Amino acid sequence: MAKKIIYEASRTLMEFRLLPGLTTNETTVSEISLRIPLVYSEKSDSKYYLNIPLVSAAMQSVSGSKMGIELAKSGGAAVIFCSQTVDSQAEMVKTIKRYKAGFVKPKIVQPQMLIKEMFQIRKNTGYSTFPVVDDNFIFAGLISKNDYDISLHSECTVAERMISKESIDVGVNIQNLKEANRILLESHKSVLPILDENGKLLYLVFRKDINDHTENPLEIVDEKKRLLAVASINTIDYKSRVSALAKDEVDVLVIDSSDGHTIYQKETLEWITKNFPEIPVIGGNIITKSGFRFLVKAGAKAVKVGMGGGSICITQEQKGTGRGLATTIIDVAEERDKYYEETGIYIPLIADGGVTSTKDITIALALGADFAMMGRYFARMEESPTEKIVVNNRVMKPYWGEGSARAREWKNKRYNQVKFVEGVEGLVEYSGRLKDNLEETLTKIKSSMSTCGVRNIQEFHEKAVLELVSALSIREGKAHDIYQANDTEEKQNFESTN
Ligand code: IMP
Numbered sequence: 368m369a370k371k372i373i374y375e376a377s378r379t380l381m382e383f384r385l386l387p388g389l390t391t392n393e394t395t396v397s398e399i400s401l402r403i404p405l406v407y408s409e410k411s412d413s414k415y416y417l418n419i420p421l422v423s424a425a426m427q428s429v430s431g432s433k434m435g436i437e438l439a440k441s442g443g444a445a446v447i448f449c450s451q452t453v454d455s456q457a458e459m460v461k462t463i464k465r466y467k468a469g470f471v472k473p474k475i476v477q478p479q480m481l482i483k484e485m486f487q488i489r490k491n492t493g494y495s496t497f498p499v500v501d502d503n504f505i506f507a508g509l510i511s512k513n514d515y516d517i518s519l520h521s522e523c524t525v526a527e528r529m530i531s532k533e534s535i536d537v538g539v540n541i542q543n544l545k546e547a548n549r550i551l552l553e554s555h556k557s558v559l560p561i562l563d564e565n566g567k568l569l570y571l572v573f574r575k576d577i578n579d580h581t582e583n584p585l586e587i588v589d590e591k592k593r594l595l596a597v598a599s600i601n602t603i604d605y606k607s608r609v610s611a612l613a614k615d616e617v618d619v620l621v622i623d624s625s626d627g628h629t630i631y632q633k634e635t636l637e638w639i640t641k642n643f644p645e646i647p648v649i650g651g652n653i654i655t656k657s658g659f660r661f662l663v664k665a666g667a668k669a670v671k672v673g674m675g676g677g678s679i680c681i682t683q684e685q686k687g688t689g690r691g692l693a694t695t696i697i698d699v700a701e702e703r704d705k706y707y708e709e710t711g712i713y714i715p716l717i718a719d720g721g722v723t724s725t726k727d728i729t730i731a732l733a734l735g736a737d738f739a740m741m742g743r744y745f746a747r748m749e750e751s752p753t754e755k756i757v758v759n760n761r762v763m764k765p766y767w768g769e770g771s772a773r774a775r776e777w778k779n780k781r782y783n784q785v786k787f788v789e790g791v792e793g794l795v796e797y798s799g800r801l802k803d804n805l806e807e808t809l810t811k812i813k814s815s816m817s818t819c820g821v822r823n824i825q826e827f828h829e830k831a832v833l834e835l836v837s838a839l840s841i842r843e844g845k846a847h848d849i850y851q852a853n854d855t856e857e858k859q860n861f862e863s864t865n
Contacts, residue, residue: 377691378835379676380718380727383734384844386832388820399813400823403737404715405444405597406619406647406668414595414618415647418442418585419809420732420824422717424677424742425449425599425623427774428766431752432462434745437801439463439594442585446621446740447598449608450769450777456598457611463596464616468583469544470561470570475500478507478526482515485525498560498568499529506560506568508532537562538572547572589618599623602631606638613643621649625674625682625770625789628658633665640666652719654690656702659714663706669715671740672699676721678743679768682789692721693734700735700828725808729815732824733831742766747798755797767792 392398401419408415423430423438425446434445447459462472476485476497489495489512496511508529515528536554538561541547551559551574561570587595597619600608609620620639622632627650639648650662651671662670675682675689683689696718707713718731719740728739745751746766753764767773768790775788798804821827836844 377694378697379691379721380693380730380734381723381841382691382835383693383730383833384836384840385730385733385815385819386834387818388830388832390817390820394817394820394822396810396813396817398822399816401442401809401812403824404669404713405738406649407712407714408647408668412590414587414589417444417587417738419805420728420738420812421805421808422446422597422738422740423745424719424740425621426742426746426767426769427451428753428764429742429746429751432459433752434748434750434801435459435463435596436466436594437750438745439588439596440468440583440586441801441805442587443738443805444587444595444597444619445745446623447596448769449599449601449623450774453604453608453611456608457615460596460598460612460615460617464593466594467542467544467570469547469572469576471573471576473498473568473571475504475568476510476525477501478524478529480525481521482517482523482525482528483521485510486517486521496558496571496573497525498571499525500568504567506532506537506562506566509535509558509560511558535560540564540569541572544572548574589616595619597621600635602629602635605635609639609643609646613646617646619647619649621671622651623769625652626688627651627653627671628655628661632662636662636665636667649717651717653699654695656698659699659702660706663714667714669717669737670699670703671717671719672696672736673718673720677719677768677790678723679766679771679790679793680720681768681791682770685787685789692718693730696731696734696736703735725811726815728808729812730833732812733819733827733833735828737824742768743795744804745801747795748801748804749797749799750801756794758794762797763794764797765792766795 403417403420405415405417419442421443423434423445425448427448427450430445430447435447438445447456449456474492474494476499478499498509499507501507508531510525510529520528538547538550538559540563541561547559557574559572563569595618598612598617599621632650636648636650647668649669650667652673653659654674659670672695673692676692700716703714703716715737717738717740718736722728722739722741731739755762755764770789771792772788773792816827819831821830
């Protein structure tokens with residue numbers, strides 16, 4: 368007989384609704400703060416706080432350096448995936464840490480290149496302006512789409528058609544965007560090459576980017592004003608990986624594992640705490656109180672909860688292990704709060720896998736999570752690392768699980784460990800730029816918090832009142848018994864029977 372059988376079904380986030388509290392001037396949408404701790408830190412360093420309660424999942428099809436830069440600028444974080452070589456992951460972290468708002472590391476071309484070769488690069492990258500540099504990276508000039516006609520100049524060299532450096536205003540060793548903007552305005556040009564004192568090209572600054580980059584009031588930066596970089600690790604090659612990531616000054620590490628209640632995770636946490644005590648580590652995933660205590664004791668500074676609920680996840684089907692995310696959060700948050708009372712140490716909880724919509728994020732926060740990790744949500748966006756494709760006139764992006772055959776190919780080659788898959792691959796509908804998606808999502812979360820009469824996530828944890836809803840109640844809560852323009856014929860017929 369099993370040690371214990373629980374007869375009460377575990378619950379998903381979709382099964383809860385919030386009851387309103389008193390909304391006041393202090394809890395209007397514009398007054399609400401979504402700032403939360405990313406990890407527990409004795410120093411309360413500001414880089415260990417997020418300004419929005421969202422991080423993107425450590426997945427090949429979700430979190431590369433572009434997502435890392437844009438999410439950190441928006442107040443969240445992307446967890447750079449570890450199912451790649453140590454070198455390429457470290458390069459992504461380096462790209463985030465070296466990023467300077469508005470300072471673009473451009474694609475370069477050489478003077479001897481033919482216009483037709485450069486045109487191919489233009490087609491592949493979508494860029495229309497290229498800096499020209501010699502073999503020593505010394506700046507030679509600029510070439511843009513106005514400098515040639517492909518039907519006339521395809522056999523010319525870049526050097527023959529470029530505007531050479533003598534006719535171009537450049538900035539030398541300029542570090543801030545205001546100064547670059549001043550030179551651009553004075554020169555009446557749209558692009559400014561920034562060189563070092565030896566004439567080597569460092570960056571380009573585009574006038575069109577300046578407004579976009581000067582204001583990011585929510586951005587998360589370290590003590591040197593560089594963007595926050597968060598990277599995942601596994602429990603196999605962690606020694607070499609953490610050492611390389613630490614060299615590139617990663618800020619926070621996340622152990623990527625479907626089951627964190629393991630001796631391997633304990634060893635990994637203890638090794639990092641001993642060798643790199645300055646880097647906080649997020650452990651997970653766990654779904655029980657004992658799993659929480661286990662990870663915190665081993666040194667985790669935040670804990671990811673959830674098993675089996677991800678949109679690409681088939682762990683429950685394959686292994687029969689897992690739990691509804693709402694029940695997981697309720698159970699683990701209770702233990703987290705108890706731990707806080709005992710020690711004064713507040714361990715943030717991350718709701719991961721099973722957050723299917725914005726209202727799920729809000730319910731997860733109300734139940735006790737501090738922020739949500741999502742894959743599908745971010746995979747749909749311009750900033751995810753995949754290419755858009757068109758299927759049946761719809762713009763889509765590929766999305767695959769880290770436990771799918773596609774992602775595991777990488778691991779298999781190295782560790783020959785994987786005997787079955789725990790994830791699938793598919794497509795998600797393209798949803799545009801991160802910035803626009805976040806604006807809508809965050810406004811919805813704040814709007815729910817306003818209805819509940821709370822000013823921040825801490826108050827949400829203390830005051831939220833939630834109720835389980837029935838399947839019929841969920842049906843009632845959707846638009847019903849009316850015809851809508853985009854309804855299928857089948858649905859219209861069905862609805863019209865009452
Ligand atoms: P989503 O936001 O519902 O798409 O779920 C993303 C989460 O699913 C990730 O953060 C991981 O915790 C989890 N996950 C990623 N890949 C796999 C997989 O292949 N199998 C099971 N779970 C996965």
